[in-house]
Amino acid sequence: MRSPAWLYLDLLKKSILEELYVENELRLIYLRSCLDGQEKFSQQVFLDIRRHRPAMYDEYVKLREVGINYGRTIQNLGFQHTMIGRRRLENIESCLERVLADGIAGDCIECGVWRGGAVVFMRGFLAAHQVQERTVWVADSFQGLPAPTLKEDEGLDLTAARYPMLAIDLETVRDLFERYGLLDDQVRFLPGWFKDTLPSAPIRKLSLLRLDGDMYESTMDALNALYDKVAEGGFVIVDDYGVLPQCKRAVTEFREARGISDAIVEVDWTGAFWRKGR
Numbered sequence: 001m002r003s004p005a006w007l008y009l010d011l012l013k014k015s016i017l018e019e020l021y022v023e024n025e026l027r028l029i030y031l032r033s034c035l036d037g038q039e040k041f042s043q044q045v046f047l048d049i050r051r052h053r054p055a056m057y058d059e060y061v062k063l064r065e066v067g068i069n070y071g072r073t074i075q076n077l078g079f080q081h082t083m084i085g086r087r088r089l090e091n092i093e094s095c096l097e098r099v100l101a102d103g104i105a106g107d108c109i110e111c112g113v114w115r116g117g118a119v120v121f122m123r124g125f126l127a128a129h130q131v132q133e134r135t136v137w138v139a140d141s142f143q144g145l146p147a148p149t150l151k152e153d154e155g156l157d158l159t160a161a162r163y164p165m166l167a168i169d170l171e172t173v174r175d176l177f178e179r180y181g182l183l184d185d186q187v188r189f190l191p192g193w194f195k196d197t198l199p200s201a202p203i204r205k206l207s208l209l210r211l212d213g214d215m216y217e218s219t220m221d222a223l224n225a226l227y228d229k230v231a232e233g234g235f236v237i238v239d240d241y242g243v244l245p246q247c248k249r250a251v252t253e254f255r256e257a258r259g260i261s262d263a264i265v266e267v268d269w270t271g272a273f274w275r276k277g278r
Contacts, residue, residue: 005128012124012180013089016117017064018080023049025079026056066268077165081176082117084212084239088271089121092210095235095273096125099207104233106207109137111194111222112239114166116173118210123182132186137203139190139222142170145214146193152216153246194218198225206230211247212239219250227254232278242270 002010014020026049034041045052060078063070067085068078077083096108108122116138123136144160144167160167170191177183190197194213198221206229213219219238230236240247241264254260262274 008128009093009121009125012121012128013086013093015180016081016121017086017089018078019061019064019086022057022060022064025060026050026053028079029056067270070269080117081115081120083114084118084271085268087268088237088239089118091237091267091271091273092118092121092208093125095208095237096122098275099234100129100131102233104207104231106205106229106231106234107135107137107203108208108210109139109203109206109226110210110212111139111198111226112212112214112218113138113140113168113173114212115168116176118212119173119187120177120180120182122208123177123187124180126186127182134207135186135188137188137190137201138173139194139197139201140168140170140173141193142173142191143167145218148215148217150217152249156215156244156246158214194221194225198222201225203229207234208237209234210237210239214240214244214247216246216250219247220254223250223254227258230276232276234276235273236276237267237271237273239271241272242266242268244270 018025027046030046030049033039050057065086067083067088068080069083082089110119113119119136119138126134126136144163145158147159148154148156158166170189174183177187190201206226209226209230211219211222213222227236238247238251241251262277264272264274266272
Protein backbone atom coordinates (compact mmCIF):
# COMPACT_ATOMS: atom_id res chain seq x y z
CA MET A 1 0.00 0.00 0.00
CA ARG A 2 1.34 3.43 -0.97
CA SER A 3 2.22 5.72 1.93
CA PRO A 4 0.47 9.10 2.35
CA ALA A 5 3.79 10.83 1.59
CA TRP A 6 4.16 8.92 -1.70
CA LEU A 7 0.58 9.68 -2.69
CA TYR A 8 1.01 13.37 -1.89
CA LEU A 9 4.22 13.69 -3.88
CA ASP A 10 2.76 11.78 -6.81
CA LEU A 11 -0.21 14.13 -6.88
CA LEU A 12 2.09 17.14 -6.48
CA LYS A 13 4.14 16.07 -9.52
CA LYS A 14 1.01 15.53 -11.60
CA SER A 15 -0.29 18.96 -10.63
CA ILE A 16 2.98 20.82 -11.25
CA LEU A 17 3.30 19.13 -14.66
CA GLU A 18 -0.39 19.68 -15.48
CA GLU A 19 -0.71 15.96 -16.19
CA LEU A 20 -4.22 15.97 -14.78
CA TYR A 21 -5.49 18.57 -17.24
CA VAL A 22 -3.94 17.82 -20.63
CA GLU A 23 -7.36 18.05 -22.26
CA ASN A 24 -7.84 21.62 -21.04
CA GLU A 25 -4.65 22.76 -22.75
CA LEU A 26 -5.82 21.12 -25.96
CA ARG A 27 -9.20 22.82 -25.61
CA LEU A 28 -7.51 26.22 -25.39
CA ILE A 29 -5.43 25.47 -28.47
CA TYR A 30 -8.57 24.34 -30.26
CA LEU A 31 -10.45 27.51 -29.29
CA ARG A 32 -7.54 29.64 -30.49
CA SER A 33 -7.68 27.80 -33.81
CA CYS A 34 -11.41 28.51 -34.08
CA LEU A 35 -10.96 32.19 -33.23
CA ASP A 36 -8.27 32.47 -35.89
CA GLY A 37 -10.71 31.01 -38.42
CA GLN A 38 -8.66 27.89 -39.04
CA GLU A 39 -11.59 25.61 -38.23
CA LYS A 40 -15.24 25.81 -37.28
CA PHE A 41 -16.16 25.33 -33.63
CA SER A 42 -17.74 22.01 -32.70
CA GLN A 43 -19.14 21.36 -29.24
CA GLN A 44 -18.52 17.66 -29.74
CA VAL A 45 -14.83 18.21 -30.47
CA PHE A 46 -14.50 20.65 -27.58
CA LEU A 47 -16.02 18.30 -25.01
CA ASP A 48 -14.16 15.17 -26.17
CA ILE A 49 -10.94 16.73 -27.43
CA ARG A 50 -8.82 13.71 -26.56
CA ARG A 51 -10.83 11.42 -28.84
CA HIS A 52 -10.92 13.95 -31.69
CA ARG A 53 -7.25 15.02 -31.43
CA PRO A 54 -5.47 11.78 -30.39
CA ALA A 55 -2.12 12.63 -32.00
CA MET A 56 -2.02 16.02 -30.32
CA TYR A 57 -3.01 14.47 -27.00
CA ASP A 58 -0.19 11.92 -27.23
CA GLU A 59 2.27 14.69 -28.10
CA TYR A 60 1.33 16.77 -25.08
CA VAL A 61 1.47 13.76 -22.76
CA LYS A 62 5.01 13.08 -24.02
CA LEU A 63 6.00 16.70 -23.43
CA ARG A 64 5.09 16.32 -19.77
CA GLU A 65 7.54 13.44 -19.60
CA VAL A 66 10.51 15.08 -21.31
CA GLY A 67 9.83 18.81 -20.77
CA ILE A 68 7.61 21.27 -22.55
CA ASN A 69 10.49 22.93 -24.40
CA TYR A 70 11.52 19.69 -26.12
CA GLY A 71 11.63 20.39 -29.85
CA ARG A 72 9.50 23.52 -29.47
CA THR A 73 10.06 27.25 -29.76
CA ILE A 74 10.28 29.24 -26.55
CA GLN A 75 7.13 31.14 -27.48
CA ASN A 76 5.05 27.96 -27.16
CA LEU A 77 5.65 26.96 -23.55
CA GLY A 78 2.21 25.86 -22.42
CA PHE A 79 0.64 26.24 -18.99
CA GLN A 80 2.66 23.97 -16.71
CA HIS A 81 4.30 25.31 -13.60
CA THR A 82 7.68 24.01 -14.76
CA MET A 83 9.42 23.35 -18.07
CA ILE A 84 11.48 20.43 -16.87
CA GLY A 85 9.19 17.43 -17.34
CA ARG A 86 8.67 14.36 -15.18
CA ARG A 87 12.13 12.84 -15.66
CA ARG A 88 13.94 15.88 -14.32
CA LEU A 89 11.35 16.41 -11.59
CA GLU A 90 11.86 12.82 -10.44
CA ASN A 91 15.62 13.41 -10.59
CA ILE A 92 15.14 16.09 -7.93
CA GLU A 93 13.08 13.61 -5.91
CA SER A 94 15.67 10.82 -6.16
CA CYS A 95 18.49 13.17 -5.15
CA LEU A 96 16.54 14.40 -2.13
CA GLU A 97 15.68 10.83 -1.15
CA ARG A 98 19.40 10.00 -1.15
CA VAL A 99 20.17 13.17 0.82
CA LEU A 100 17.75 12.13 3.57
CA ALA A 101 18.75 8.47 3.51
CA ASP A 102 22.46 9.31 3.85
CA GLY A 103 22.00 12.15 6.32
CA ILE A 104 23.59 14.79 4.07
CA ALA A 105 23.19 18.18 5.73
CA GLY A 106 22.21 21.35 3.94
CA ASP A 107 19.50 23.38 2.28
CA CYS A 108 18.20 23.21 -1.29
CA ILE A 109 18.42 25.91 -3.94
CA GLU A 110 17.38 26.41 -7.53
CA CYS A 111 19.11 29.17 -9.48
CA GLY A 112 16.68 30.19 -12.20
CA VAL A 113 13.15 29.11 -11.31
CA TRP A 114 10.81 30.37 -14.09
CA ARG A 115 7.26 29.81 -12.71
CA GLY A 116 8.60 27.99 -9.67
CA GLY A 117 7.37 24.43 -10.11
CA ALA A 118 10.68 22.73 -9.32
CA VAL A 119 11.28 24.66 -6.09
CA VAL A 120 7.65 24.17 -5.08
CA PHE A 121 8.30 20.45 -5.43
CA MET A 122 11.45 20.71 -3.29
CA ARG A 123 9.44 22.36 -0.52
CA GLY A 124 6.64 19.81 -0.95
CA PHE A 125 9.15 16.97 -0.64
CA LEU A 126 10.46 18.35 2.65
CA ALA A 127 6.89 18.81 3.91
CA ALA A 128 5.93 15.25 2.93
CA HIS A 129 8.86 13.90 4.93
CA GLN A 130 8.28 16.31 7.83
CA VAL A 131 11.71 17.91 7.42
CA GLN A 132 11.72 21.21 9.29
CA GLU A 133 15.41 22.15 9.56
CA ARG A 134 16.12 22.76 5.86
CA THR A 135 15.39 25.84 3.76
CA VAL A 136 14.46 26.00 0.08
CA TRP A 137 16.16 28.97 -1.59
CA VAL A 138 14.52 30.51 -4.66
CA ALA A 139 17.11 32.44 -6.68
CA ASP A 140 16.05 34.36 -9.77
CA SER A 141 16.17 37.85 -11.23
CA PHE A 142 12.37 37.65 -11.59
CA GLN A 143 12.79 39.83 -14.66
CA GLY A 144 14.11 37.36 -17.20
CA LEU A 145 17.69 36.61 -18.20
CA PRO A 146 20.49 39.18 -18.40
CA ALA A 147 21.77 40.49 -21.68
CA PRO A 148 24.88 38.62 -22.83
CA THR A 149 28.07 40.43 -21.86
CA LEU A 150 30.71 37.70 -22.19
CA LYS A 151 32.04 36.38 -25.48
CA GLU A 152 31.00 32.88 -24.38
CA ASP A 153 27.35 33.99 -24.48
CA GLU A 154 27.60 35.93 -27.72
CA GLY A 155 24.40 35.49 -29.75
CA LEU A 156 22.43 34.01 -26.83
CA ASP A 157 19.89 36.76 -26.19
CA LEU A 158 17.20 35.45 -23.83
CA THR A 159 16.27 38.82 -22.35
CA ALA A 160 12.71 39.81 -21.48
CA ALA A 161 12.63 42.22 -24.40
CA ARG A 162 12.93 39.28 -26.77
CA TYR A 163 11.33 36.50 -24.72
CA PRO A 164 8.88 38.04 -22.22
CA MET A 165 7.45 34.59 -21.48
CA LEU A 166 10.69 33.78 -19.62
CA ALA A 167 10.36 36.78 -17.29
CA ILE A 168 8.14 35.65 -14.40
CA ASP A 169 7.91 38.13 -11.55
CA LEU A 170 8.44 37.40 -7.87
CA GLU A 171 4.79 37.83 -6.94
CA THR A 172 3.74 35.15 -9.43
CA VAL A 173 6.20 32.65 -7.97
CA ARG A 174 5.24 33.52 -4.39
CA ASP A 175 1.60 33.06 -5.36
CA LEU A 176 2.33 29.58 -6.70
CA PHE A 177 3.88 28.54 -3.38
CA GLU A 178 0.84 29.93 -1.61
CA ARG A 179 -1.61 28.09 -3.85
CA TYR A 180 0.10 24.83 -2.98
CA GLY A 181 0.03 25.71 0.71
CA LEU A 182 3.84 25.73 0.83
CA LEU A 183 4.73 29.38 1.40
CA ASP A 184 6.29 29.50 4.86
CA ASP A 185 9.49 30.31 6.74
CA GLN A 186 11.31 27.43 5.04
CA VAL A 187 11.11 29.26 1.71
CA ARG A 188 13.55 32.13 1.12
CA PHE A 189 13.69 34.29 -2.00
CA LEU A 190 16.86 35.76 -3.51
CA PRO A 191 15.69 38.29 -6.12
CA GLY A 192 18.31 39.79 -8.43
CA TRP A 193 21.11 38.82 -10.78
CA PHE A 194 23.16 35.86 -9.53
CA LYS A 195 26.40 37.86 -9.51
CA ASP A 196 24.80 40.32 -7.07
CA THR A 197 22.80 38.00 -4.79
CA LEU A 198 24.51 34.62 -4.54
CA PRO A 199 27.97 35.58 -3.19
CA SER A 200 26.44 37.29 -0.15
CA ALA A 201 23.42 35.00 0.32
CA PRO A 202 23.17 33.78 3.96
CA ILE A 203 23.44 30.13 2.94
CA ARG A 204 25.71 28.01 5.13
CA LYS A 205 25.47 24.61 3.49
CA LEU A 206 23.64 22.99 0.58
CA SER A 207 22.65 19.41 -0.02
CA LEU A 208 21.13 20.18 -3.42
CA LEU A 209 22.23 22.85 -5.91
CA ARG A 210 20.11 23.03 -9.06
CA LEU A 211 21.27 25.29 -11.89
CA ASP A 212 18.86 26.56 -14.52
CA GLY A 213 20.49 29.80 -15.63
CA ASP A 214 20.88 28.81 -19.30
CA MET A 215 23.86 31.09 -20.00
CA TYR A 216 27.60 30.62 -19.49
CA GLU A 217 27.81 33.67 -17.23
CA SER A 218 24.80 32.76 -15.08
CA THR A 219 25.95 29.16 -14.70
CA MET A 220 29.49 30.19 -13.80
CA ASP A 221 28.25 32.85 -11.35
CA ALA A 222 26.17 30.26 -9.50
CA LEU A 223 28.94 27.65 -9.41
CA ASN A 224 31.56 30.13 -8.22
CA ALA A 225 29.29 31.42 -5.46
CA LEU A 226 27.72 28.17 -4.25
CA TYR A 227 29.69 25.06 -5.16
CA ASP A 228 31.93 25.23 -2.09
CA LYS A 229 28.79 25.28 0.06
CA VAL A 230 27.59 21.94 -1.34
CA ALA A 231 28.18 19.27 1.29
CA GLU A 232 30.14 16.14 0.47
CA GLY A 233 27.55 13.68 -0.77
CA GLY A 234 25.33 16.52 -1.96
CA PHE A 235 24.12 16.94 -5.53
CA VAL A 236 24.65 19.43 -8.33
CA ILE A 237 21.98 19.35 -11.04
CA VAL A 238 22.36 21.24 -14.32
CA ASP A 239 19.17 21.69 -16.30
CA ASP A 240 20.57 22.99 -19.60
CA TYR A 241 23.72 20.84 -19.80
CA GLY A 242 22.64 18.94 -22.90
CA VAL A 243 20.84 21.64 -24.85
CA LEU A 244 22.84 24.85 -24.43
CA PRO A 245 26.56 24.67 -25.26
CA GLN A 246 27.15 27.87 -23.28
CA CYS A 247 25.92 26.19 -20.10
CA LYS A 248 27.87 22.99 -20.77
CA ARG A 249 31.04 24.97 -21.41
CA ALA A 250 30.70 26.75 -18.07
CA VAL A 251 30.25 23.45 -16.24
CA THR A 252 33.15 21.82 -18.07
CA GLU A 253 35.53 24.72 -17.44
CA PHE A 254 34.53 25.01 -13.79
CA ARG A 255 35.02 21.29 -13.18
CA GLU A 256 38.40 21.32 -14.95
CA ALA A 257 39.58 24.36 -12.99
CA ARG A 258 38.56 22.70 -9.71
CA GLY A 259 39.81 19.24 -10.63
CA ILE A 260 36.35 17.75 -10.17
CA SER A 261 36.23 14.16 -11.40
CA ASP A 262 32.83 13.10 -10.04
CA ALA A 263 30.95 11.40 -12.88
CA ILE A 264 28.26 13.41 -14.67
CA VAL A 265 25.07 11.41 -15.12
CA GLU A 266 22.56 12.28 -17.83
CA VAL A 267 18.92 12.57 -16.75
CA ASP A 268 17.35 13.04 -20.17
CA TRP A 269 18.06 14.93 -23.39
CA THR A 270 19.28 18.02 -21.51
CA GLY A 271 19.45 17.52 -17.74
CA ALA A 272 22.52 16.12 -15.99
CA PHE A 273 23.87 15.88 -12.43
CA TRP A 274 26.75 14.74 -10.32
CA ARG A 275 27.21 13.85 -6.71
CA LYS A 276 29.97 15.69 -4.88
CA GLY A 277 32.62 13.21 -3.80
CA ARG A 278 32.67 12.19 -0.17
